[in-house]
Structures are given as C-alpha cells and as structure tokens.
Amino acid sequence: MYYDMKERFWWYGMKRAVAEYVAICDTCQHVKAEHQRPAGLLQPLKVPEWKWEEITMDFIVGLPRTQKGYNSIWNCLSAWRTQENYIDRGSQFTSRFWEQLHDSLDTKLRFSTAYHPQTDGLTERTNQILEDMLRACAIQYGTSWDKCLPYAYNNSNQASLKKPPFEALYVKRCRTPLFWNQTGEKQVFGPDIIQDAEQQLRIVQENLRVAQSRQRSYADVRRRDLSFKVDDHVYLKVSPMRGIRRFNMKGKLAPRYIGPFKILEKKGEVAYRLELPPSLSGVHDVFHLKKCLRVPEEQAPLEGLEVQEDLTYTEHPEKILDTSERNTRNKRIKMCRVQWSHHTEAEAIWKREDKSSIPPLSLLTSLSESRGEILVKGI
Missing domain, CATH: 2.30.30 (SH3 type barrels.)
Structure with a gap:
C-alpha cells in the first residue's frame, strides 16, 4: 500500500502512518x-500416578476388511500401554451410545478442541506408528492384519518408555514363538509383588519425564508464546x-x-x-x-471521506476530551483538547475554547497540521 500511495502523495511519517493503519484495518x-x-508452547501430558489412571481413545477407520469382518481400529491408550481392539464402527457408536455408556460408568469425557488434532498428541503419534505397521502387515499378510498388528506394536520398544509397552505393564517380556523358553513364569508373592510394581512405576515415570522434557525443548523453538x-x-x-x-x-x-x-x-x-x-x-x-x-484495541474508521472536487473535506469537532487554562501576562486563556471527525483520540489536538469550531479545512491544511506537510503529485 505504501509504494502505491507514494507515487501520488507524500507527508512526513507517511510510511509509518500507512503501517499503523494496516495494522488496525x-x-x-x-x-x-x-x-x-x-502460537502456543508445547503442553506435555501429565505423567500418570498409576497404570490406566487416564486413558485416551481414538478411531482409525476406512481400513481393508479382514477375514473376521473388522475394518476399524479402536486405539485405547495410556502412558504405559496401548491396546488395539477391532470393531465395526458406526456414527451412532461415537455419539448417543458412547455418551450414554460413559455416563452410566461415571466416566468423565474430555473431547479434543475443534480443528486441533495435536490436543492429544500421544494418540495422534501412536496412530501414525500403527498405520506404518499396518501397511507392512497388509503387504505381508493381506486381510489377516488383525492377527499380527497387536503383537507387532505391543512388543516393540518405545523410545519414551525405553521398553515395550507389554513389559512396562506386566513387568515381563512377551513370549515369542522364536524365543519361547527365554521368558519363564516369575514367581513373586506377598510384599515383593507390590515392591516390584512400585519400582517399575518409578522407572517408567522418570523415563516419561525425561522424554517430555526433551520433546518440549525442541518443539518450543519453533513456537511462540501467546495468551x-x-x-x-x-x-x-x-x-x-x-x-x-x-x-x-x-x-x-x-x-x-x-x-x-x-x-x-x-x-x-x-x-x-x-x-x-x-x-x-x-x-x-x-x-x-x-x-x-x-483484535487490535483501536479499529480503523470504516466510514468513507467525502472529498470535494477541489480536494477539500469538512471536519467538525466530535467531543472534548480534556480542558485546561494557560496564564499569560495579560489574561487567562481556556484551552480544550478536541477530537475531530475522521480522527482517533490519540490524534486529538489542543484548541482555544473560543476557536474550537473552525470552518472547512482543505486536505492540505488538515494533514499538514496533524501529520506534517503533504504533497499531491500527478492528480
């Protein structure tokens, strides 16, 4: 806008005036x-105090139908472990049935904010991993992907936990057909069970805090704080x-x-x-x-300026913002701070009280008085 205007107009501080107007337009x-x-710094999820204390859920839909008739994944996720269930999902399941079910269970639902999937970054990131694994399973096993996907994910090492989700939850490795004998039954009874669970809990919590701190350090570099x-x-x-x-x-x-x-x-x-x-x-x-x-605190006036053929327009005082008196050697002069039409309060000027009402001003005189001298070129 400034480069377009400067070809025909000029006044002192014109570039700054144009920038200020655009900022409030x-x-x-x-x-x-x-x-x-x-905008918005990364807000890490709260590290849970115990397993399955807080869970998040999401659906992955539109998948190839398996031999058992499954075409969707219900991703039920906590900080310790994820569990994938395969269901035939309909719109009623996620609306009336879903709300009534959790209302009867006295479970509090917290829905994501509108158009911001990062609200639940833990679930969204897990969905990406599941979809990558699902593509590999679909290539290898075709319509039998529902048999191998739960094992493939729950037995894979997680960077945040530094161990597979199955081991973080059950304190033992998942048995595999290849190394079946490496994982035996753990004979723990009495208080030792509680001690092992508490020790595992502290390790997982510390690993999660370290991972969250690392993620926040490089995420906030690309963001700005705003409130x-x-x-x-x-x-x-x-x-x-x-x-x-x-x-x-x-x-x-x-x-x-x-x-x-x-x-x-x-x-x-x-x-x-x-x-x-x-x-x-x-x-x-x-x-x-x-x-x-x-929204800027000060809005640019939307009403148009009626300019006459001789490049003049009429201004009139709108309101008096302040009054004062100035003493001279011979008399006392009353002054008032007047806001004129087509101007903001910041542009109000001091006038003598007996001269507040002035005749129509020419465009040159008005702008030279409030912003400096203006030159009109090429009109």
Missing part, C-alpha cells in the same frame, strides 16, 4: 496471511475446505479469518471458549489459540 485482518511461528484474557475479542482462522462445510464461507477467496468473537472462558493453558453466533451453533466453541488472532 478490519479488512486487512480478515484477509491477510499470518507469517509468524505457530488472551477473558472478554478479549479475537478473529477465528478457518481453512478454505472447513470454511465451506462448517462456517458457511464459500470459495477459495473467502476471508481467512471470521469474527471477531468474544472470549468467554479459558480452558487449560492454550484453549479458549468463544461466544459464537446462533448461525454457528453446530460448531464446537472451544478452539486452540493458534486459530485465534487478536
């Missing part, structure tokens, strides 16, 4: 791409595809951001509940802060 906030590091307050207003970022399906935004040239929306509540460290309009009642109202763009 509502249209610019809706359409411009954000060229910054992703909002309740009652702040933010723009909400929508992708072209999801904008069409969920936010009624059509076309590739639709705005990148919609809103602004008011923040009602802070959920955790990096998620916020927004006050969405009734037209978006079907959209989950909790979003990760990386989808939010802060």
Whole structure:
C-alpha cells in the first residue's frame, strides 16, 4: 500500500502512518496471511500416578476388511500401554451410545478442541506408528492384519518408555514363538509383588519425564508464546475446505479469518471458549489459540471521506476530551483538547475554547497540521 500511495502523495511519517493503519484495518485482518511461528508452547501430558489412571481413545477407520469382518481400529491408550481392539464402527457408536455408556460408568469425557488434532498428541503419534505397521502387515499378510498388528506394536520398544509397552505393564517380556523358553513364569508373592510394581512405576515415570522434557525443548523453538484474557475479542482462522462445510464461507477467496468473537472462558493453558453466533451453533466453541488472532484495541474508521472536487473535506469537532487554562501576562486563556471527525483520540489536538469550531479545512491544511506537510503529485 505504501509504494502505491507514494507515487501520488507524500507527508512526513507517511510510511509509518500507512503501517499503523494496516495494522488496525478490519479488512486487512480478515484477509491477510499470518507469517509468524505457530502460537502456543508445547503442553506435555501429565505423567500418570498409576497404570490406566487416564486413558485416551481414538478411531482409525476406512481400513481393508479382514477375514473376521473388522475394518476399524479402536486405539485405547495410556502412558504405559496401548491396546488395539477391532470393531465395526458406526456414527451412532461415537455419539448417543458412547455418551450414554460413559455416563452410566461415571466416566468423565474430555473431547479434543475443534480443528486441533495435536490436543492429544500421544494418540495422534501412536496412530501414525500403527498405520506404518499396518501397511507392512497388509503387504505381508493381506486381510489377516488383525492377527499380527497387536503383537507387532505391543512388543516393540518405545523410545519414551525405553521398553515395550507389554513389559512396562506386566513387568515381563512377551513370549515369542522364536524365543519361547527365554521368558519363564516369575514367581513373586506377598510384599515383593507390590515392591516390584512400585519400582517399575518409578522407572517408567522418570523415563516419561525425561522424554517430555526433551520433546518440549525442541518443539518450543519453533513456537511462540501467546495468551488472551477473558472478554478479549479475537478473529477465528478457518481453512478454505472447513470454511465451506462448517462456517458457511464459500470459495477459495473467502476471508481467512471470521469474527471477531468474544472470549468467554479459558480452558487449560492454550484453549479458549468463544461466544459464537446462533448461525454457528453446530460448531464446537472451544478452539486452540493458534486459530485465534487478536483484535487490535483501536479499529480503523470504516466510514468513507467525502472529498470535494477541489480536494477539500469538512471536519467538525466530535467531543472534548480534556480542558485546561494557560496564564499569560495579560489574561487567562481556556484551552480544550478536541477530537475531530475522521480522527482517533490519540490524534486529538489542543484548541482555544473560543476557536474550537473552525470552518472547512482543505486536505492540505488538515494533514499538514496533524501529520506534517503533504504533497499531491500527478492528480
């Protein structure tokens, strides 16, 4: 914008004035791409105090149907061990049945935030590993992948645990057909069972803390810290595809951001509940802060400037912000700080009280008084 304007206009501090206007322009906030590091530092999951204390679940669907009729994977995951169950998944299973089942079991469900799969990074990362193994099993065993996948994953060494999930849970290696005799029955009775379990628990917890610290150290380098307050207003970022399906935004040239929306509540460290309009009642109202763009405290005026043919326009005082008196040798002069039309409070100027109402100003005189002299070229 600056390079387009400087061909015809000039005033002192013009480049800075243009940059300040673009920063608070509502249209610019809706359409411009954000060229910054992703917002929100990594939030490691809490290290559980005991096995299966907290679990996360996800579904991998659309898989080739096996000989037993399975076409989906239910990934039930804790920090110690994952267990894959193969089910025929339908939409009712994940909606009415799922909520009623856990309500009867007095289990608290915590759904992921909208359009942010990294909310549960542990499950998402495990899904990637499972899909890699599943491809290999499908190539080798075809439609019998459901027989070998659980063993292949649960007996593989995990970098975070430094041991296979099966061993972390049962304190012994899983038997294999190749080395069947290497794993015998562990004869432990009485208090020794509790001591072994507690020792295994401390080892796993320490390994998880070390892994989380390492992951956070290199993840936060590519991120930036950002936070909002309740009652702040933010723009909400929508992708072209999801904008069409969920936010009624059509076309590739639709705005990148919609809103602004008011923040009602802070959920955790990096998620916020927004006050969405009734037209978006079907959209989950909790979003990760990386989808939010802060609304500037000061908005650029949207009303147009009616410029006459002789390049003049009319200004009138809108309100008096402050008053004061100045003493001279002969008299006392009353002054008032006046905000004029088409100007913000920061651009208010001091005027003598008896001269606050002034006649129409020319474009040159007005801009030279508030921002310096302006030159018009090529008009």
